[in-house]
Amino acid sequence: MAFVSRAVRTAWLSPRSCMVSKRRSHVFRSVSELRSHRRDLLLAGKTIGLVPTMGALHAGHLSLVRRAAEENSHVFVSIYINPTQFGQNEDLASYPKTWDSDMALLQDLDASLKESGSGGRVEAVFAPTTKEMYPTVPPDSSLPGKGTFVTITPLAGLLEGRSRPVFFRGVATVCTKLFNIVQPERVYFGQKDVQQSVVIKRLVKDLHMPIDVRIISTERESDGLAMSSRNVYLGERRRAVGVVLSRALRAAETAYKSGIQDRDGILAPAHAVLDSEAALQSRLADDESARFEVDYISLADSDNLEEVQMVKPSQGAVLSGAIKMLPLTTTRTDERLGQGEDKLPVRLIDNIILMPKP
Numbered sequence: 001m002a003f004v005s006r007a008v009r010t011a012w013l014s015p016r017s018c019m020v021s022k023r024r025s026h027v028f029r030s031v032s033e034l035r036s037h038r039r040d041l042l043l044a045g046k047t048i049g050l051v052p053t054m055g056a057l058h059a060g061h062l063s064l065v066r067r068a069a070e071e072n073s074h075v076f077v078s079i080y081i082n083p084t085q086f087g088q089n090e091d092l093a094s095y096p097k098t099w100d101s102d103m104a105l106l107q108d109l110d111a112s113l114k115e116s117g118s119g120g121r122v123e124a125v126f127a128p129t130t131k132e133m134y135p136t137v138p139p140d141s142s143l144p145g146k147g148t149f150v151t152i153t154p155l156a157g158l159l160e161g162r163s164r165p166v167f168f169r170g171v172a173t174v175c176t177k178l179f180n181i182v183q184p185e186r187v188y189f190g191q192k193d194v195q196q197s198v199v200i201k202r203l204v205k206d207l208h209m210p211i212d213v214r215i216i217s218t219e220r221e222s223d224g225l226a227m228s229s230r231n232v233y234l235g236e237r238r239r240a241v242g243v244v245l246s247r248a249l250r251a252a253e254t255a256y257k258s259g260i261q262d263r264d265g266i267l268a269p270a271h272a273v274l275d276s277e278a279a280l281q282s283r284l285a286d287d288e289s290a291r292f293e294v295d296y297i298s299l300a301d302s303d304n305l306e307e308v309q310m311v312k313p314s315q316g317a318v319l320s321g322a323i324k325m326l327p328l329t330t331t332r333t334d335e336r337l338g339q340g341e342d343k344l345p346v347r348l349i350d351n352i353i354l355m356p357k358p
């Protein structure tokens with residue numbers, strides 16, 4: 001049954017929460033209420049797994065929550081679209097918000113955890129206001145920017161950081177805040193955002209945070225596209241072409257698995273897949289093509305994400321990439337468009353870990 005704390009809290013309002021078989025869970029908006037509840041749980045000997053998210057939940061997020069429930073008695077999910085990680089020309093304003101379905105998904109998952117009778121529960125959602133998260137000065141996405149920030153160099157400037165210069169400063173800062181507020185035993189992040197996972201591990205190590213960082217494998221659509229909240233921007237045409245990134249990385253992985261260790265030998269098949277798809281799209285008419293730009297294809301060291309020329313079989317490496325699906329210039333009335341009618345560019349990222357070989 002639900003833990004009763006002194007904290008003021010809001011029961012989830014979905015009609016499903018009225019069903020007897022479901023447990024009451026809590027939504028915290030303020031730091032002080034959450035802390036009070038967390039203290040009670042600590043005194044009761046409970047363990048907390050935190051899953052930080054920006055909402056618009058999908059099966060990838062749920063796999064993190066499920067793992068957290070296997071390893072902790074209580075799971076906290078944060079839902080907060082953090083402004084400081086969005087550059088000034090990025091999609092902060094249009095980032096998908098699906099609060100009701102997020103709550104329903106978490107509640108259904110909690111009900112199935114209860115039914116299975118094993119593991120922890122989805123205890124609480126932390127959905128703070130921006131004033132609560134940035135109490136002193138309004139969040140700033142400019143460089144150098146005003147505020148209290150956590151920066152991790154040079155790691156945060158590589159790969160994603162080259163195209164999104166404030167991204168990891170924002171992520172490291174907001175995660176430090178979340179970790180300080182929730183004080184979880186364990187935190188759960190997705191492999192899909194591989195550089196983010198390396199940044200978080202570094203943050204926890206360098207700032208001596210007593211937290212275990214767990215990285216959970218990427219959930220994919222049946223054709224291989226990595227699930228992502230931003231996929232809702234992809235209508236059917238861009239969605240079909242977007243899988244090219246995953247195909248390209250798989251081709252490179254196949255080369256590695258066949259025994260190739262040098263950078264060019266591993267990456268050439270990935271570039272061949274991307275070039276051939278780009279050529280195909282450029283031959284199609286504007287109302288049939290979905291064009292994209294390749295930001296990077298990287299073969300890097302798994303600890304510091306510096307590019308490598310050779311993969312040492314004993315160490316493996318990280319193969320990662322990013323492409324930008326360009327807005328459609330001409331749409332047809334007979335096609336299904338994405339959120340925003342395919343007028344927004346969409347950045348897709350993906351990666352594969354090249355495992356060390358025995």
Ligand SMILES: Nc1ncnc2c1ncn2[C@@H]1O[C@H](COP(=O)(O)OP(=O)(O)OP(=O)(O)O)[C@@H](O)[C@H]1O
Pocket residue numbers: 052053054055059060061063064188189190191192193216217218219220226227228229230231
């Ligand atoms: N397909 C996935 N499989 C496993 N974990 C995922 C997947 N997608 C996202 N995550 C993880 O969920 C957490 C929250 O991510 P976030 O809310 O930004 O969702 P997202 O799908 O990555 O959205 P975005 O489109 O912003 O990249 C992160 O740790 C992220 O790595």
Ligand SMILES: CC(C)(CO)[C@@H](O)C(=O)[O-]
Pocket residue numbers: 052053054080082085171174175193196
């Ligand atoms: C970790 C995170 C919740 C920080 O805002 C975000 O970057 C995300 O959802 O991956």
Ligand code: BAL
Pocket residue numbers: 085193196
């Ligand atoms: N999934 C990482 C959050 C972002 O891209 O802003």
